[in-house]
Amino acid sequence: MHFDYQIPDPLPWMQIAGPLAAAEDALARLDERLAKSPIRDGWIARTHFAEACASLWLEGELVHLDDLVLHDAGMDVRAPTHELTRAHAVLRTRRRIAEAKPDWALSAAGLAGLRGRGEQGDRQAERGNRNEEEGEAPGPEDEDSDADTGEAFRVAPTDDRLADVFAAVDAAIAQADRALAGENNGRRQPQSERDPLVYDLDWDEDERLDAWRAVVDQTRNLPPALAAAIAADAWRALEPLQHSPWLGRLLSAALLRARGKARSHLPCLHDGLKAIPRERRRPPEAASRLAVLLEAIAAAAAAGLKDHDRWLTARTLLARKLDGRRSTSRLPALLDYVLTRPVVSAGMIAEELKVTPRAAQDMVAELGLREATGRGRYRAWGIL
Numbered sequence: 001m002h003f004d005y006q007i008p009d010p011l012p013w014m015q016i017a018g019p020l021a022a023a024e025d026a027l028a029r030l031d032e033r034l035a036k037s038p039i040r041d042g043w044i045a046r047t048h049f050a051e052a053c054a055s056l057w058l059e060g061e062l063v064h065l066d067d068l069v070l071h072d073a074g075m076d077v078r079a080p081t082h083e084l085t086r087a088h089a090v091l092r093t094r095r096r097i098a099e100a101k102p103d104w105a106l107s108a109a110g111l112a113g114l115r116g117r118g119e120q121g122d123r124q125a126e127r128g129n130r131n132e133e134e135g136e137a138p139g140p141e142d143e144d145s146d147a148d149t150g151e152a153f154r155v156a157p158t159d160d161r162l163a164d165v166f167a168a169v170d171a172a173i174a175q176a177d178r179a180l181a182g183e184n185n186g187r188r189q190p191q192s193e194r195d196p197l198v199y200d201l202d203w204d205e206d207e208r209l210d211a212w213r214a215v216v217d218q219t220r221n222l223p224p225a226l227a228a229a230i231a232a233d234a235w236r237a238l239e240p241l242q243h244s245p246w247l248g249r250l251l252s253a254a255l256l257r258a259r260g261k262a263r264s265h266l267p268c269l270h271d272g273l274k275a276i277p278r279e280r281r282r283p284p285e286a287a288s289r290l291a292v293l294l295e296a297i298a299a300a301a302a303a304g305l306k307d308h309d310r311w312l313t314a315r316t317l318l319a320r321k322l323d324g325r326r327s328t329s330r331l332p333a334l335l336d337y338v339l340t341r342p343v344v345s346a347g348m349i350a351e352e353l354k355v356t357p358r359a360a361q362d363m364v365a366e367l368g369l370r371e372a373t374g375r376g377r378y379r380a381w382g383i384l
Helices: 013-034 040-057 065-072 081-097 108-114 120-129 160-180 206-219 224-238 245-258 269-275 286-322 329-336 346-353 357-367
Strands: 380-382
Touching: 013 040, 013 224, 013 286, 040 065, 040 081, 040 269, 065 081, 065 329, 065 380, 081 245, 108 245, 160 224, 206 224, 206 286, 206 329, 224 286, 245 269, 286 329, 329 346, 329 357, 346 357
Parallel strands: none
Antiparallel strands: none
């Protein structure tokens, strides 16, 4: 079977020129602001979580942001749901793309790795020649091993028998998480081994993916934002990978980064699409779909700029409380850490800063962070 996607010819410039200009300008403003921002790394880390939740929201699934943060830290307050595990898979994939070289995700090695077919050489290509002690590129099979293996189940190194038991439990939990995320030991199941009730065994992923890459190649001379919109629309139409519509938008964001339009961040297309009314999100005409995607890019950049300015203002106000502190105070480290997560719990702070949970709660009160959950137990705080 032949798969094809036709870029509108001629392009409907009258319909897309305005949204295109707005998207290009908004992206440029946000990227310039982030390039010299003191909270750039924190902004990027926080938007990864928001994007993962937004990707499930667009599919009609609700994943709470605080649940995803706690799951990522291995400190779940309840058994993780299937939706939460899928959101965590999106989170890991987005981190992997953001931490790699700008053109890695769209390369043959990058696409193989993101599909779960990449071997050790793919991960080395992603991270360059980084030595083994610094770790490999985070992927669905190995990123955040502390989180996936249940960091909360630590035991004293003197009890080897208990350590072996808990190690086996941790491995089982990690395997279950990967299975829920649609993985099998870090790799996608072969086509012949997939459940026919879940997967279409006649689905030719390789041919569909080749057709999508051919469309991307045709956009080389188009403006970056328009090229990203076409790539996202083509992924929706061709569906190269079953049950992974979110990956196309992540690759479109990677395209903006590879084309130099977003050098300092990975755009948030899922979050931008949330701002588009549902009835306008999937129009039947190709021109209208491209216009909507361009509007989503502009909306995401505008929202990202507002979030950046709000978080920077909050950081400035909280930093005033650090004046006159001892040089050994852990409050500056707490402020830096809380900027990298939408919410933090006492356990997360204790783990990051190497203090007791009681000391973590005292530091939170001293810094004046806002409680975000409204719960009496398993509370979390953050800069909202």
